[in-house]
Amino acid sequence: xxxxxxxxxxxxxxxxxxxxxxxxxxxxxxxxxxxxxxxxxxxxxxxxxxxxxxxxxxxxxxxxxxxxxxxxxxxxxxxxxxxxxxxxxxxxxxxxxxxxxxxxxxxxxxxxxxxxxxxxxxxxxxxxxxxxxxxxxxxxxxxxxxxxxxxxxx
Numbered sequence: 001x002x003x004x005x006x007x008x009x010x011x012x013x014x015x016x017x018x019x020x021x022x023x024x025x026x027x028x029x030x031x032x033x034x035x036x037x038x039x040x041x042x043x044x045x046x047x048x049x050x051x052x053x054x055x056x057x058x059x060x061x062x063x064x065x066x067x068x069x070x071x072x073x074x075x076x077x078x079x080x081x082x083x084x085x086x087x088x089x090x091x092x093x094x095x096x097x098x099x100x101x102x103x104x105x106x107x108x109x110x111x112x113x114x115x116x117x118x119x120x121x122x123x124x125x126x127x128x129x130x131x132x133x134x135x136x137x138x139x140x141x142x143x144x145x146x147x148x149x150x151x152x153x154x
Contacts, residue, residue: 034103038135041142042110046094049084057081061144062136068148070129090119106137107145113152128152 041060048056058081061067065077075083083089099112110133118125134146 031103034108035101038101038103038108038110038142039099041135041144042096042099042112042133045144046096050091050094052084052087052090054081054085057084059141062138065144066146067144068146070149070151092117092119092124108135108137108142109133110135114149128154 044056045060047053048060058077061077061080063077065075065080067075067077067080069075084091094114094116096112096114099110102109110131112131112133114127114129114131116127118127128151129149130152131147131149133144135142136145137143
């Protein structure tokens with residue numbers, strides 16, 4: 001038998017697929033219960049942001065949170081919570097639509113359109129952004145691990 005680069009590449013591909021198969025088989029499928037639990041966590045976060053409730057914000061956010069704004073500013077958990085509780089980011093209302101949730105094991109991604117009424121420096125404003133959330137199951141609860149927003153024109 002003659003070994004060629006092509007036969008070696010095919011053999012390597014088959015070996016990689018065989019090695020990955022057990023890990024793939026152990027990844028739990030997306031279940032409606034997981035999706036509902038993630039959706040409930042997103043709703044708790046939405047309510048906590050409107051209420052500017054420090055305890056609920058801290059309970060919903062992971063310690064390693066990275067929170068990206070549509071402006072490009074990035075905050076950690078402490079900065080995110082402080083901005084809302086101290087009134088630098090004030091949400092009078094937050095509406096979420098077009099929400100899509102994907103769960104893979106203990107990680108979930110959530111995409112939605114966020115529209116909100118805000119108060120910036122005492123001036124009312126409106127926000128319309130696309131949002132990607134990364135949620136992670138920690139100790140049985142879904143926590144916000146990462147968030148990135150992008151502008152979405154009307």
